[in-house]
Amino acid sequence: MSPTPPAQRSTPEPTTLERTLALVGDRWSILIIRAALRGVRRFDDYQADLGIARPILTRRLQRLVEGGVMAKEPYQDHPPRFEYRLTPAGVALSPALVALIRWGDQHVADSPDTRRAEIVLVHGPCGTELEQAFWCRSCATTFPPTAIRATSRDRTDT
Amino acid sequence: MSPTPPAQRSTPEPTTLERTLALVGDRWSILIIRAALRGVRRFDDYQADLGIARPILTRRLQRLVEGGVMAKEPYQDHPPRFEYRLTPAGVALSPALVALIRWGDQHVADSPDTRRAEIVLVHGPCGTELEQAFWCRSCATTFPPTAIRATSRDRTDT
DNA sequence: CGAGTGAGTTTCATTTCAGAACCCGGAGCG
């Protein structure tokens, strides 16, 4: 049915999705970013907040810094101390965070108790829990996932 | 600044995000789902398309099936053969997929060449590349990530 | 009957992960 085009995958040509996942596609990075969105800044706070092992936290933070998602900035000099904050690119990941959180709320939260201490993201001005929508610029309308169609950008539609 | 509430994390009380990541938060599951959205159905097709090792593909598919993201359905009996398709819950992950793809396009695609064969998701009816927006039901408006505020659902704002 | 195919499973080396313990530069203190 679907032609399943030649698809020269399995070649060492990582798509942006693959690169994105190589950066944040592990079980901790997303949680670190969520913690950062919540206001966590310092190494030990991440460690205590997430329950992550220190060596992994070190590596994850390094990778996120290298990937431009977080920035390591000194907040005092005498004993040199640093804090890890999200860059604008890191903040720009929030749609993905939100999508995952909302999906989880709707599909893996088998008991409402699980959601007890969940952090929710709300529309700042009014405090309403936000929803996410697909927006079509041409049609100036929102639409559900069922109206999505996948296509290849293979420069056939420049 | 932010009070950084007591945050009884590090207790064995996984949030929905953690559970979601335990299900799809590895480097392959998301790619499998993308392939499925593209129309891939069968084991060997996933394997060839993704270049994933077979044992891992087996486990990933099993986990996704257990997690309700995909369904394993026979498509012929005589030699019993199965296909793996997304469930509605799996399709509901597309907002997260889209968010990650779009973030990658904007933040990790250091060369436009990388985006060459990228799959894009478009609005079915008109074919325009979709955008994603946060939607506030109360205000009936879309808004950017900067207008997001994080808050705890800790039943203080029921 | 022998080759081929789809869908795995098994085996084994490599990589990554998690955890505990250790290190280091100041700060507080007696």
Place this chain on the structure above:
DNA sequence: CGCTCCGGGTTCTGAAATGAAACTCACTCG
């Protein structure tokens, strides 16, 4: 001035996940 504490890591070791390749199995085709 020596001792201990704290934030912020690094170094080790053992457990788990990953990847590649080969093997299995059931069935179909020629």
